[in-house]
Amino acid sequence: MSGFETYLLERTQAKDSHLLKVARGLGTYGALKKILDTPLTPKDVIEELKESGLRGRGGAGFPTGLKWSFMPDADKDTRKRYLALNADESEPGTCKDRVLMREDPHTVIEGCLIAAFAMRLDAVYIYVRGEYRVPYERLAVAIEEARTAGLVGPRILGSDFSCEIHMHKGAGAYICGEETGLMESLEGKRGHPRPKPPFPAGFGLWGQPTTVNNVETIYNAPFILERGAQWFRSMGTKKSPGNFLCGISGHVEKPGVYEIPLGMPARQILDEFAGGVWKKRALKAWIPGGSSTGFLKPDAIDTSMDHDSLKEAQSMFGTGAMIILDETASVVRSALTLMNFYEHESCGQCSQCREGTQWLAQIFQRIHDGQGRMEDIQLLEDLANGMAPGKTICALSDAAAIPTHSVIRNFKDELVEYVREGGHPDLRGKQPAVHQEVGV
Amino acid sequence: MSQSEAKDSGARDTAMVTITINGREVEADPSKPLIAACHAEGEEVPHYCYHPGLSPVGSCRICQVGVQQGQMPPRVMAACRTPVAEGMVVDTEAPKAHDARRECLEFLLKNHPLDCPICDKAGECTLQDYSFDEGQGEGRSVEPRRKLDKRKSLGDVIVLDQERCILCSRCVRFFEEVPETPQLCIGERGSHSVVETFMNRPLTGNYQGNLADICPVGALTLKEFRFQARVWNLHKVASTCAGCSRGCAVTTEVLRKHEVKRFRPRHEPAVNGYWMCDTGRFALEAPNREHRLCGGILRGGSGQAQPVDTRTALEVARDMLIVHGEALIVASPFLTVEEGRELLALGKTLGARPVFLSPEPNDLTDDLLHTGDPCPNRRGLSELGFDALPVEEVLETLPSYESALLVGERLIDMLGAKNLATLPTALRVVLLECHYVDSPSIDVAVGIPNHVEREGTWVNVDGHAGRIAIARPTPEGVWMATRTIDTLHELLTMSAPGADAPGSATPGAIPSTPGAEATLG
Known part of the structure; x- marks a missing residue:
């Protein structure tokens, strides 16, 4: 160490x-x-x-x-x-x-x-x-x-x-x-x-x-x-000095909160502190700084954990909370979980966020359930563009748009596969889920 | 004066700044948001949550325009929450701003029911207008739309359609900021948000009708107007409210040249701001009352009411007033300044005392608009020289005169038909009214137009002159009130003292004019 x-x-x-x-x-x-x-x-x-x-x-x-x-x-x-x-x-x-x-x-x-x-x-x-x-x-x-x-x-x-x-x-x-x-x-x-x-x-x-x-x-x-x-x-990087607390969670051997100097490569944090991806599995995706910073590919794991390096990697340092997904995880399902979270937490003031978070969640749900359409991928991207950046009062709308963009940018193959093959692997070949109407 | 107007005038002291809007350099008031400067320049910037009479919240996000400040690159910003700053360069038509507005509309329409064919707001709905202007023509949502309460009664005045609501919160802020009686709120959160009343209580107060005006979509509609008319079939005329001496600027809206369907407030900073009270808004019964008096009515020696044409009736009236010269002129408080002036001239010729009927104040007065005084032109008539006389005093005084000339609408209502019937038979009564009551004491009656059929000036309680305008044609056979008064005056002048007294000064001798008979409409 x-x-x-x-x-x-x-x-x-x-x-x-x-x-x-x-x-x-x-x-x-x-x-x-x-x-x-x-x-x-x-x-x-x-x-x-x-x-x-x-x-x-x-x-x-x-x-x-x-x-x-x-x-x-x-x-x-x-x-x-x-x-x-x-x-x-x-x-x-x-x-x-x-x-x-x-x-x-x-x-x-x-x-x-x-x-x-x-x-x-x-x-x-x-x-x-x-x-x-x-x-x-x-x-x-x-x-x-x-x-x-x-x-x-x-x-x-x-x-x-x-x-x-x-x-x-x-x-x-x-x-x-x-x-x-x-x-x-x-x-x-x-x-x-x-x-x-x-x-x-x-x-x-x-x-x-x-x-x-x-x-x-x-x-x-x-x-x-x-x-x-x-x-x-004397600690950290020139532009991001000091140490930070890295809360690392997900598919790792030793989840927890670790003190890390800013600028340490994410791979080093994962391997040396969190004991690597659990069960010796391969890394599929990771989130660098809390859910709003989006899903990154395994090849970005060498990125340094500091504000500027992560910005370069089209993400953000955020709260420095890493979430690790192993090879068995579904990025679509993870994104759906996040979208459900943002839909639930949107305050409802701004049109884009109130309607957009719900819409994103609905589309991810359909794709997950095997009712996705190819045009949904473009729609997701357009909606995320309509929600951010800086188009709403606060950044919650951005926080839902960033992970959406990241899924399309980094895991488009999985989206396409879900649309083609009929949703999440667990659901394929099964009766499609019945969509309930939303309302009170 | 509304509170928002008071705020407006208080902020005028601040120095103006120079900004550029769509290539034109203009002066802008830094106490107001950028959208106000754009609107003042005649640039249409879409808006839902922003209303010039309410505080801006910046939540609908449709008012995005391109803004460049200092050395910063141009940005798309919500114009309703952007303060105006010296040197700001604004492009309302920037492609990025168009994109942002188009995207915003797509979100707003995602759960909107699109029931425009049966929506009362259709035609004056800005969700329709901006979708037409900037929307993308095709919905991309395949998700089921939100199912919510489509006809939630919010009391006696308003119905709420929660599905149509775009949650702009204008209605919530209206109650908080204008009558200052908060009654509405946004319940739930995020995509489950709905407008509702506290504890589901019905709305109260005399200003609920404004909600239907400020609602940018058809979510809040008037029970009174619900499914009554397509708004594009309404003929709209700028006029003044007859409800009280405030004289709020209104639009009179008439369906098929016949029925007054709506009064709606018209922006007038010096009087009512953007608002009006429900008493004035729903005062539709009087202008729409049927059985109008068209032409003239004479009560002959037989005691039977007999219809004649206007001129004949006026000639008889002339004869009566000349013989029974000591007359009291009682004007209705609804007479315009112009009509009052004519009447005053007539009174001078006749040597009669001019008064106007001044009914008791009602208890509808409030701190906002309603004055509680039912006389819309009290100040105008007073300044002309009419004495204000309460109803009882008029009734007490009348028997001491030989004749009475009662002029203007709603006099029968205000004096009371029963009271009129008990006037002494010796008193000659000439009545110029919109309606007629078959009463032995009324000798001559002539129909005049009511306040939605006349034009002229009313002076409100603060001395502000408001125009009333002709919103529909007068009923057949009815002359303009000024023409009627003027003709009677002319007739009186022609037979001024010295001229031969007419042969018959008593009612009964009716010259027959074939084909010119009046009707009771």
Whole structure:
């Protein structure tokens, strides 16, 4: 196994790492103390983050320091401002934030406090996926512990810096993980994404300046502040520095969450960490960064896991959650599963997404069931073109279009075979499935 | 004034910016979205969820246009959620924008039932129009269409067809933003979304009818208008609502030159914005009431009502008014400024006191449009010099006069037929009305057109002049009201004091004019 420096999962390995006592022993809140004692200015913190080149780990890979700097100058704009921590981790295949919240909630809190200090705000909302019961409870307990210890609330560690952290539990909607949908949901409304502009930094939660960050992104901040931007840049690639948490799932021997430096070839992650494709089978397809990044062919497995390399491979780094399909898997059936997911999770505002996700699911269903037509392949492509890119309010429509395009681009043979031979191999020669009419 | 209009006028202070739309440099208001600037330039940009009187949500995604800003390459953007910025270059006909709109239409039509032949909206449906303009002519979906509730009653006014709905949410926002009584919502999610009322309660309020206007498709239709007419058979005329003293700008829509089928609001920023109330919208009974008074009616010495032509009736009226000179002129609050002016001149010749009938305010008043005052031209008539007199006062005052000239529609209704019958027999009553009531106290009656058959000006409560227009021909034998008043005035002038008094000033002597007999329509 290749040697490289690790930090993301170090603290989570200790026994009872979620308790303040243990966490402090591991160095948690050291970065916050350093900032307050030195003292660093908010500008210094943002500069350090910019210098480090940290990119958001929630999917889009936007430079975090730059995002923080978009918040209006607090001297000129005295409105109340917020940080919303996006812990609504629900992209299929993604399970990294869960580990951090469950095993090391205090570093998550420390990250929030550092971000709050940098953006000069005193209210943080943590939006936790509803199904994440244990992570939610661990975080809630940790916040109370920190409050008792004077780490959350007024005058943190005796300084002038005050910050309150609030928790919010999601109710099971994928769309609430979209940053503007998350804000609507936090405000108590339906999780309908908002059109941008206006952007959250100017008009966010309750119309106030807001930044939304992913848990893993925030988790990186204390380490960068403590060890320095140059240390951070010593890991990963030039344009995507640092390590990331790779949740690898599917047909592998050892599924799990691994700490990987950005830029490691996917094959190395699969073979050295996940133990290779299970049962010594061959690889048929893989998804690099969560379901929305599409299906790639085995020959792309040598691609480096970083933002630019995957973009070149016509995919995305996304959340860094790899899904592995072995030679026995059906890409059409997998795509159908994904389309059913997107149809179920579309909020229904935009025409293309509301109708398109349903239509894609229906076509994949027909092809899967042996009722596909050759022209359906062109139709799938046209529909995906109509849904993306950037044609809708949020990226859910794109998230359904990208896998569709990838199936047509990379696994067209399988589509053609399904149409010709009468659907999924298990169904061939059998009574065709009866299609039920959709409705209430 | 509607709330949205108030918002509009409040935002006018911002400096205008210069943008280019389809090659023309134009000034645009940065407080409004790009689509408003395009529409102001006369460029048709398809839209469903966007409505100029409601907040933009940018959800239907049909309003995609090509936009270039600064050094960025041209992009296709939703015009209703794109702010206007200095130097922006817009191409509404960009091929990529056309493609995006065509694709969007294909999605919108995927589950649409295409029951246009029986849809009330057909002909004024923008889903039809834009499909015709930019759609692809052939559906590619072989999937079963969504089956939903096709006739869901939403109360007394509106029926919802959930299958036709394209979920633009205009109706939801209308209730939230205009009457500010949120009652509708989008239920379920994604492809299962439907418009519904909270807890399935019926809709309430006096503004429900607007839903049928703003619904871009035939999902929300009026129970009143359902299956009543094909809209292309309606003759449409810009006019003013007679429902109250707000005088909302409306379109009067008449089927086959006969029946008024709809009143619909017409955009008038200074008065009603885009809206109107249901009281005004459904005031179809009065203009459509049958048994019109056509020509004249005289009550002779025999006491029997006898039809005559208009001129004959007016001559008799002249004779009566000259002999019984001390007259009270009672105008209907529906008279136009032009008619009022003629009547005032006549009154001056006669030396009569001019008043207009001012019924009690009703309890329909609200903060939005309805004033509760049933007199559409109160302000116009008052400013001309008519005194407003309540019904009881008119009835009390009348017996102290020798004669009365009652002019205008709905006077019988407002005064009450019973009250008219109890007027003293000594009082000579000349009535110019749309309808007739067989009453011993009415000596001469002449038919006039009602407010959908006349033209002229009403001045609303805020002093805004609204035109009423001729939406259908007058019934046969009925003269324009101004001509009737003018003729009577002329007749009176010809026989001014000094001229020979006419031989017979009492009703009964009816000159016979063969072939010119009036009829009770």
